[in-house]
Amino acid sequence: MTECPLRTTVVGSDPFPGWLEFACQNLDKFGEADREELIEDAVVAALHDQLEAGLDVITDGEQTRLDFNLSFYGFLQGIELESASQRRFGPAAHDQRGKHKVTGELRAPRGLGTVPDFERLKRLAQSSTVNRQSPIALKASVPGPYTLSGRLVPNSQYPDRYALTEALVPIVRAELEALVKAGCREITVDEPSMSCYAHRENPKRFVEIFNRTVEPVTGNCRLSTHLCFGNYKGRAVGPRRYAPMFPAFLDFHVDEIHVEMASREFAELELIGSIAKRMDVAVGIIDVKSYYIETPEDVASRVRACLKYAPAERLSFAPDCGLSQTARWAAKQKLKHLVEGVKQVRSELGLGT
DSSP, X not given: OOSSTTEEOOOXXXXXXXXXXHHHTTGGGSOHHHHHHHHHHHHHHHHHHHHHHTOSEEOOBTTTSSTTTGGGGGGOEEEEOOSSOSXXXXXXXXXXXXXXXXXXXXXXXXXXXXXXXXXXXXXXXXXXXXXXXXXXXXXEEEEOHHHHHTTEEOOSSSOSHHHHHXXXXXXXXXXXXXXXXXXXXXXXXXXXXXXXXXTTSOHHHHHHHHHHHHGGGBTTBEEEEEEOSOOBTTBOOSOSOSGGGTTGGGGOOOSEEEEEOGGGTTTTTTHHHHHHTTSEEEEEEEOTTOOOOOOHHHHHHHHHHHHTTSOGGGEEEEXXXXXXXXXXXXXXXXXXXXXXXXXHHHHHTTOOO
């Protein structure tokens, strides 16, 4: 159970500031020192937005990543990075995003880059929270092996997606171990592909893969996973129902499961009761796919609805998904109202603010 009932958190990503989007398209014009300064400034901006909102759990906003997982392929050996996207004009769908050829044994001798990202987050958060009264938890996010396998093209060595996944399991395991060794006490393993495709695959097989991946760090950090239906360009990719995943996904070896509820008008909300019997549940009560800005009163009402199914000590609240696809002005307001609405209910329950 969480030490902070009704705590407020995020999945991982924050929007890129406009200047960072521009810089990413012109990185060849920057020197190494320029790029490092660029990264630091971007993380400072993400920290500012999250701390100003008053969140209990913060991340680096994934400001060093392209999407939540695409930059990780730059750390892999044994692949040939795609040189050009399949679609350059018009709206690209999920299946038109880049895929990389596998040319040899999949390895990541330098790791996947999350440890230096976390070290930077620790350093910058320490200076940003020096005058803050309440404690802040720092969270790192790592994409799981099944999700990472989705951007790789099978070959004779790795003939299908599951073979690619098995090759990636030890790489992700090692990254999780390195994060814990670096002092990271809260990690989300993102496996959206598992939740998107549970309707057509064996969910028990997914659970077995996931649990082998996280086994070295289970019990050594607060471990969570995020179940969503896709958010590329604000679009889902799978049937937006949790029923195909459960009860199998209750066997995930995690401390918390995050579920997407707001964009689905809180369909299947009763499911959080089943989850809360096994572990904590983070409920997505902010719709990142809508530019309606939820009011604090909206949020408070949604929190009260969740309390009908799960106790306060088992509940956390967050946006439905990462905020990378949401305009920054909207993301800032949504996070601020998230915190304000949760504080209303905390006060009603005598839990403090």
